[in-house]
């Protein structure tokens with residue numbers, strides 16, 4: 001039987017070649033709000049691999065008083081048209097359709113960016129995530145914004161796009177719909193659903209008057225805000241019917257939930273440890289009730305779930321958005337019968353958390369995403385195969401091995417532990433983060449296919465490395481939890497890693513001093529919570545775990561609130577003393593001379609890692625380059641040519657946390673960059 005997801009879909013006059021799309025998501029690759037080379041390359045890569053439709057942008061803004069919140073495209077600029085035209089042409093050349101999501105962000109942005117205009121909403125209620133107290137819309141604001149929508153839609157039609165999608169969840173349009181957010185009177189006011197929908201209907205009329213009927217117009221809308229006083233599921237169904245009956249809407253893209261806070265956003269865009277496809281049945285019900293084409297995305301991470309969504313008649317088009325951030329070539333691999341080669345999205349939400357910090361969307365374990373021009377996804381073969389020995393089968397070492405082997409080098413990978421994974425194995429100690437293992441499991445499977453010689457249970461000494469007769473040695477031995485550092489009492493404390501690895505059993509009252517502010521401290525707290533009597537997390541910073549971004553912080557806070565853990569900011573651990581069978585933690589602060597103490601049973605510290613670099617330094621004198629990396633060549637993707645010791649037998653490099661403590665993305669990026677230039 002033909003694969004359901006490979007069936008074409010007829011959307012009005014537009015034939016979509018299969019059922020897989022990328023829903024709108026702003027990767028923040030724009031320059032001055034315009035989709036320039038990197039932006040285009042990102043979409044073209046995925047079109048070339050076979051997706052049916054890419055919904056570009058993510059919240060491209062139609063008005064100047066909708067300042068960009070995360071690198072949004074500025075659809076109000078006339079200059080965007082030629083850029084979108086080139087993007088559309090190149091995506092069309094690859095056989096995919098291309099549309100764009102347009103919006104007015106309403107209160108979901110800040111006034112202190114862009115043109116410093118006040119943000120707007122049909123009430124003065126602020127959105128907790130972006131914090132701005134909005135100006136309540138006046139009649140002249142409404143009229144202007146309606147015509148801004150029509151102008152933007154016309155620009156996109158002129159650019160040759162196949163259509164547009166209006167964003168109506170958490171932004172201005174749905175604020176009109178929502179009884180909790182619309183406090184206006186009159187034509188656009190709160191009185192009835194008809195008046196609450198008057199703004200969207202006027203926008204649709206204005207758009208249709210400009211673009212006509214032969215241009216696709218859809219709405220990505222919240223069909224259940226899942227919040228007190230908000231749009232209910234019943235009202236959402238009625239909104240869907242009214243949009244359909246208007247005759248102006250060609251598809252609906254279903255969202256369930258609200259995005260007012262990081263916590264609620266995780267229910268709309270679930271992260272690892274949360275259920276797959278949580279809103280699929282809900283979207284399917286809307287499809288059954290309305291009969292209008294239904295699109296939907298929310299953690300449909302693999303082709304089997306996508307197949308089910310189509311075969312069971314729940315969706316017309318399946319959004320696999322983060323799945324394509326992690327692997328742009330899903331459709332090509334499906335068509336080539338290589339589904340098992342798909343690099344899995346592990347739901348880490350590093351990509352989306354970054355855009356809310358004002359950074360580009362990067363995939364935790366695919367460093368080529370967003371860097372399509374400088375670090376292409378395809379790895380070119382080498383003309384000069386060599387022998388490469390890599391020590392350490394964590395993310396950095398495995399990536400280096402995968403890439404070097406793909407290039408055609410003969411790769412020997414030595415690992416001290418009985419299994420690959422490195423620090424990822426500690427992360428996976430938390431059941432909720434077990435999916436992280438796929439980062440290294442996928443690489444191990446790829447390495448095995450590519451003929452990498454994987455040798456476990458080998459704590460490599462220099463002679464073990466030399467016995468492999470290498471031309472190139474890459475030390476990727478990672479790091480160990482940093483210990484000590486206290487005035488007194490370093491011998492009385494343990495590390496977050498000790499808790500996670502099971503070496504220390506949590507019990508009694510526990511104080512966790514989180515200096516690094518990354519995952520390990522919170523993870524130890526979450527891990528210990530069911531066993532300890534009480535937990536207090538103490539940080540010198542002015543916020544808890546500043547290295548853990550918004551959506552990733554959510555499950556930790558949820559678990560810690562549940563267990564009654566205390567979170568104390570702006571204090572740090574100076575020393576620990578013994579008091580009977582208990583410990584006294586002495587806390588000081590940068591802000592005052594005050595000293596506080598806590599009597600506890602266990603003191604746990606998270607101070608990051610220290611590089612495991614003995615092997616590197618032992619090998620250094622015997623290497624040709626004495627371990628030196630030419631950064632200029634490294635960044636330009638050129639081969640390394642440093643010769644400091646002509647008698648040396650091999651070139652020596654060090655990557656990942658063996659150099660300095662960073663994160664999984666940095667480790668993998670090191671591995672990719674180095675190995676692709678060998």
Ligand SMILES: Cc1cc2nc3c(=O)[nH]c(=O)nc-3n(C[C@H](O)[C@H](O)[C@H](O)COP(=O)(O)O)c2cc1C
Pocket residue numbers: 023024025026027057058059101167220268269270297298299300301319320321322323351352355361
């Ligand atoms: C980096 C990033 C940015 C996003 N920006 C938007 C956006 O601007 N508008 C929107 O409707 N959805 C946005 N989304 C949500 C996606 O369209 C999609 O609904 C979400 O990722 C869940 O689908 P998935 O599980 O297939 O990734 C964004 C997602 C990501 C990962």
Ligand code: SF4
Pocket residue numbers: 322323325326344345346347348349350351352362363364365366
């Ligand atoms: S960062 Fe995580 S959630 Fe985002 S695409 Fe990569 S693996 Fe998926």
